[in-house]
Amino acid sequence: MTLVIAVDGPAASGKGTIAARLARTYGLPHLDTGLLYRAVGVKVLGDGHSLDDAEAAAAAAWSLVPAGLTEDERLTTGEAGEAASRVAGHPAVRAALLELQQAFAGQPGGAVLDGRDIGTVIAPDAAAKLFVTATPEVRATRRWKQLTARGIDISFDAMLADIRRRDERDAGRGAAPMVQAKDAVLLDTTDMGIEAAFDAARRIVETARARHGL
Numbered sequence: 038m039t040l041v042i043a044v045d046g047p048a049a050s051g052k053g054t055i056a057a058r059l060a061r062t063y064g065l066p067h068l069d070t071g072l073l074y075r076a077v078g079v080k081v082l083g084d085g086h087s088l089d090d091a092e093a094a095a096a097a098a099w100s101l102v103p104a105g106l107t108e109d110e111r112l113t114t115g116e117a118g119e120a121a122s123r124v125a126g127h128p129a130v131r132a133a134l135l136e137l138q139q140a141f142a143g144q145p146g147g148a149v150l151d152g153r154d155i156g157t158v159i160a161p162d163a164a165a166k167l168f169v170t171a172t173p174e175v176r177a178t179r180r181w182k183q184l185t186a187r188g189i190d191i192s193f194d195a196m197l198a199d200i201r202r203r204d205e206r207d208a209g210r211g212a213a214p215m216v217q218a219k220d221a222v223l224l225d226t227t228d229m230g231i232e233a234a235f236d237a238a239r240r241i242v243e244t245a246r247a248r249h250g251l
């Protein structure tokens with residue numbers, strides 16, 4: 038068994054920060070799977086299609102080139118997050134992105150992936166599974182600070198409404214809904230700073246490593 042770490046959770050819970058630090062700590066490659074859905078959503082909009090057009094979204098997903106997504110600033114906006122969550126509801130889009138994610142998780146040396154369905158669908162046999170969460174208010178505050186620091190103008194109330202809407206859509210969809218895997222450990226970071234959250238995450242991974250002899 039290899040060390041595959043699945044980090045799932047709702048928007049702005051800190052899963053990406055935790056996943057990136059775990060990857061550095063254990064010397065593993067990291068895939069932010071949200072970027073794949075963001076890239077599909079942005080492509081659909083850029084091509085002038087409706088986000089409800091499952092066929093156009095699936096075509097965008099099949100033609101996706103994952104290289105360079107982390108450097109693409111267009112994928113970090115609130116609109117990209119919203120578009121991502123709309124196209125993510127199409128089963129054909131999820132099917133198109135499945136193989137790529139499973140290949141990443143299946144690398145011989147192990148991997149860290151963060152998203153919504155890593156522990157449930159992409160890597161159900163992952164050695165360590167975390168479900169990172171925090172209250173909507175705290176998550177909206179984190180995302181608001183992150184976006185305003187980049188000069189993006191959005192009110193806190195609009196941010197909170199965005200977060201709540203996305204939570205509802207992601208948890209309520211039929212295809213691979215956001216849900217904590219039965220064997221995932223819940224990490225509520227509402228009252229934790231980044232350091233404390235990371236320490237807690239590392240302890241969860243250490244326990245899983247010991248259990249699997251990794």
Ligand SMILES: Nc1ncnc2c1ncn2[C@@H]1O[C@H](COP(=O)(O)OP(=O)(O)O)[C@@H](O)[C@H]1O
Nearest residue numbers: 048049050051052053054179183229230231234
């Ligand atoms: N425990 C924490 N306390 C305070 N801020 C945090 C914490 N974890 C992450 N952040 C900050 O919140 C924002 C969203 O974190 P991120 O890791 O991108 O979330 P996600 O990947 O779940 O959307 C970032 O600006 C990050 O630096």
Ligand SMILES: Nc1ccn([C@@H]2O[C@H](COP(=O)(O)OP(=O)(O)O)[C@@H](O)[C@H]2O)c(=O)n1
Nearest residue numbers: 047048049070071074121122125152153154
């Ligand atoms: N594994 C994943 C990752 C993201 N997504 C979708 O993509 C959207 C954007 O994901 P993200 O992880 O980039 O969003 P944030 O949590 O960073 O705001 C989510 O709201 C989900 O709808 C998904 O369905 N499955």
